[in-house]
Amino acid sequence: MQPDQKLIAFDTSAAHCAAALLLGDQITTRVDEMAKGQAEHLMPMLEEMLRDAGIGWHDLYGIGVGTGPGNFTGIRIAVSAARGLALGLGKQAIGVDGFAARAHGLQRPTTVTIPAPRGQAYVQSLHADGGAAAPKIVPQATLPAPIPAATLITAVARIAASRIGKDNPRPAPLYIRSADAAPPRDPAPIIVP
Known part of the structure; x- marks a missing residue:
């Protein structure tokens, strides 16, 4: 990471809008708890932090973004915003998944557990060589103590900053299970020519 590096990172994969602004070694975080409305809230929040x-x-x-796992719509909001900003600004966008954020600074090998809906948990084993097992969903047993959203968004920013200038894929959502949305029960409307 360069000493004068400036990077913004954000995440909307849970019931919040979380953002971190990294200016060299200094970091400012903001977490606005919200069950819905992240799409309308995210960009004004980021603008305010920059201002x-x-x-x-x-x-x-560059831009860092949390890619999940988590809320299906929330993940899409953040990833879409990061990809749009990267394209419009000509900057690099770096996706950081929740497993990497939670494991930031931990000794590997380790196993990371993230709460999931319906009494389940997302689990991934991270290997000492930097590799990882495929994430899976399991019945929730004992979860570790919750990690504050400010700590997680700080990790997303620092990981993204360490990857700037390297060959990274475009950010993409990390889904471990299907969306909860069900197809409508009503028949499709008839379109009259």
């Missing part, structure tokens, strides 16, 4: 720091979008070196 408060006295910088603009074009001053950034």
Whole structure:
């Protein structure tokens, strides 16, 4: 990471809008708890953070984004925003999954557990060589103590900053289970020519 590096990271994979602004070694975080409305809230929140720091979008070196697992719609909101910003600004967007964020700074090998809906948990084993097993969903047993959203978004920002300038795939949602949405029970409407 460069000492004057500027990066913004955000995540909407849970019931919050979380963001971190990394300016060299300094980091500012903001977590706004919210069950819904992240799509309307995210961009004004990021604009405010940049304005408060006295910088603009074009001053950034890159964008970090939490890619899940978590809320299906929330993940899409953040990933879409990051990809759109990266395209519009000509900056690199780096996706960081929740397993990597939770394991940031931990000794490997380790196993990371993330709460999931319906009394389940997402689990992934991270190997000492940097590799990882495929994430899976399991019946929830004992979960570790919750990690504050500010800690997780800080990890997303620091991991993304360490990957700037390297060959990274475009951010993509990490889904471990299907969406909860069900197809409508009513027949499709008839379109009259």
